[in-house]
Amino acid sequence: MNHDTDAKSQSGDLAAKAAELMPGLVADLERLVAIPSVAFPGYPEEPVRRMADVTLRLFREAGFTDARLMDVPTGYPPIYGEIRGPEGSPTVMLYAHYDVQPAPAEQGWTSDPWTATTKDDSRIYGRGASDDKAGLVAHLGTLRIFDGTPPCTVKLILEGMEETESNLEAFVEAHPELFDCDLFVICDMGNLRVGEPAFTTALRGDVACVVTVRTLEHPLHSGVFGGPAPDAMMALARLLATLHDDDGNVAVEGVSAGTWEGEDFHADDLRASADILDGVQLTGTGPVGDRLWAHPSINAIGIDMTSIAGSSNVLIPSARAKISMRIVPGSDPATELDALVRHLETHAPWGARVEVERTKEAPPFLCDTSGPGYAAARWAMETAFGKPVGEAGCGGSIPLLRTLQHAVPNAEFVLWGPEDVALSRIHSSDESVDPQEIERLVVAQALLLQRLGTSGP
Incomplete structure (x- = not known):
């Protein structure tokens, strides 16, 4: 069997396994959405700490048997773990966060934000359903595909205060050795549209x-x-x-x-995803991609x-x-x-x-897309989605990425996730996720780990 045929066979096996895992992953997502883990000041601590405990237990069961809540001077603890792969295999660090935005009634929710609700469009609605509890579930699925024994070394860092004043940057600076890896996989992004794969390569x-x-x-x-x-x-x-x-x-x-050279986001898509009122014009001039990611x-x-x-x-x-x-x-x-x-x-x-x-x-961030880890991720995503991968920007900022870049200067970064820009409405009312995006991402991440474990970074 030649290499391409073998890779296609392995991809089919992983896709079948991911499909088998989806009912359990959806059940996990529903359980996590039900926990109002808002880490903002003034909100109750108990749900956030319960979320940390439940998340920790799930990841221990998935294979991170040494995963633990890390001591931090203030705020809610990050979760850290490591699974050692074969000797000499590359190291991949998986990132997501377990805290969520508030969901006040005045936002105009049409269903209970703390009850995961599947509606007629097959999307799952609820606060954190997309940002970023779907990212947690994608990592769980990736580990379960390999029965908790991935083909390369995998580290885990799950943040508890991403949506507010993060304490993880100081933790990284105090413990840079914990973050030593070849590739960071940041699962807190998404494609522009469902089923159309895109890496996030730049953040304002x-x-x-x-x-x-x-x-x-x-x-x-x-x-x-x-x-x-x-x-x-x-x-x-x-x-x-x-x-x-x-x-x-x-x-x-x-x-x-500047000028954005990657995928554009069409004006009609922006109007629909942002729910801009009829008759209200978009602001600024030039391509929407420029206005979102390069202006x-x-x-x-x-x-x-x-x-x-x-x-x-x-x-x-x-x-x-x-x-x-x-x-x-x-x-x-x-x-x-x-x-x-x-x-x-x-x-x-x-x-x-x-x-x-x-x-x-807070500094901007720009990915280096020339390395072998990025190339492996591109192959994995194209294989999982069956389509060429584009590149998009993100209007938001994640200062942690620059901190990680300084701590591990030779590491590569891959930014992706299940939060499709067109429909997810993160931070807003009726936040949602398409479960197919989770499933395809699980396959992509599994393919990435498999290729790195076979060929190295």
């Missing part, structure tokens, strides 16, 4: 600041002083408006922008001032907003934030006083 970074605008020493009666006396909220609104041009492009001098974006993600319920006929003396700016791959977060701060300090109307507090500098 994220910088943030809080801008405070002051115009008055104290509130003033709007009927007596309104007109000539400047209102701070109106000054803030005018300042925020200067951050974009009339088309919605970022208008901050000195902020970097900066700026949003005011919070505003402090008088609430409507507490309002009265007064001019506001001060108002403040938290500004988040996504920055493009290859840019320096400090330099980009400098440009944003400089703009805010110099564009306030009417001589309003402006103070800016810098709050975040």
